[in-house]
Amino acid sequence: MEMTKEQTQALIDEVLEVYPEAARKDRAKHLAVNDQANAGSKCITSNRKSQPGVMTIRGCAYAGSKGVVWGPVKDMIHISHGPIGCGQYSRAGRRNYYTGLTGVNAFGTMNITTDFQERDIVFGGDKKLAAAIDELEQLFPLTKGLSVQSECPVGLIGDDIEAVARQKGEELGKTIVPVRCEGFRGVSQSLGHHIANDTIRDHVLQPNEGKEFETTDYDVAIIGDYNIGGDAWSSRIILEDMGLRVVAQWSGDGTLAEMENTPKVKLNLVHCYRSMNYIVRYMEEKNGIPWVEYNLFGPTKIEESMRKIAGFFDDKIKAQTEAVIKRYREQWDQVIAKYRPRLEGKSVMLYVGGLRPRHIIGAYEDLGMEICGAGYEFAHNDDYVKTTPEVKDATLLFDDASAYELEEFVKKLKPDLVGSGVKEKYVFQKMGFPFRQMHSWDYSGPYHGVDGFAIFARDMDLTMNNPCWKNMKAPWTKTEAADLAKTA
């Protein structure tokens, strides 16, 4: 459905009508019509506190630190310090794949918590934390380090987790990172990313500055790839085919040692800019390592990113990259030939975290689909500035949309596919809209890279062309509606 700017604006106004005046005024700043002529300036308000009473789907700082940045570091144990729920309900939900033996030398999917009780709130939980660290050392001696991920009560009662971490770290001779990522900090998980990045800087990079590491001229680090469904692995194949040496993966399938070695690489490759730009900024200023954003969703962007990365290296890499692109083309041309006719012309609405809506557009366009609405949960101003040129004029943009707004937008825009999180999934499926859960690839993946694109295309086809969508209405309601239509 083609929309003009006026029509999209009318849609926004209509949806906002139900709110009381103050809420309407605030929410209006978070919804916008894309206007490419306006690129670069402030078009939409973002990274603000959600309205009370309006249902947001954002997460908290703990989710950003433990769930996103620290959690996938596989050879460390991440203690969810506080009551048990935060750790238990977020355990392994993000599907950060890793190699290793869980419980022996890898700990990614385990939930380790100090399980706060009333007593710990009253008398403080530092002793319990120290006891937990000792117990973990006995149970899992192969951990390379630990991180203490604070939950809300720890900040509220003012425990000194830094002191415990320092003392125990000296005692055990291991890196113990205290992370002050209490859930109440900030407006969304975005601050949790920032806090986690700062702790990596302070407790991992700075103490290991002089560490010896044998380098080559082609060392790179993958930053901000969480290996969801194996994403980092399929990205790594591309980079290694180009002749580069991937020294570290931050943080999907990553290790503490890899992180310590990162300041020696020649180039940092940033996939998730929103969650890891802080650390590459630091390494650029401190170690003089350039960084570059890249995007491995869909052939067009893969090709573009490969050339962009190769541009930082010598002619040998550039030549090899061209040869590899030629080989890849044969692969993805087959995928496009197979799926494009089945998906051509369909529209998609995306509402994901802080990066994917703009990153994944290319992959949809390669399959002949178009974006009719895009929104972020916790993006910042610069993310919207980068989104504007990627989507067509008059596309609906929304920031921190509420459940109500999202439902209304979908009802009005009628996209052929909705991509968002698990909280939205069943609502839209019950409304009869094909849906993909785009946070953890709906139990599928990888979607990055050339191999990932084939899976992506197949999944989109399976979802949208599934015969079940034709059978959403019960047979008796169907005939009644048809009868009514006849008599009318």
Place this chain on the structure above:
Amino acid sequence: MANVMIQYNEQGELCLYLPKKDLEEAITHFEFDEEQRWGGEVHLISGAIYYIDPMPSRPKLPITVRAKRLQAA
């Protein structure tokens, strides 16, 4: 006074990053960007104006400096 980082973005334009607010804004006007003098008033695309004490030479970017906010966005 706030810590800000002055850097080039991907397009090679100057931009200012404010870690405290996680804000990245393009710079529309940078008062002294010379070899012998660097700093002064920094105008952002959002309308905010910051002031950096001028330095005697142009530093290597990116650099974190203290800046004073003269005008809010």
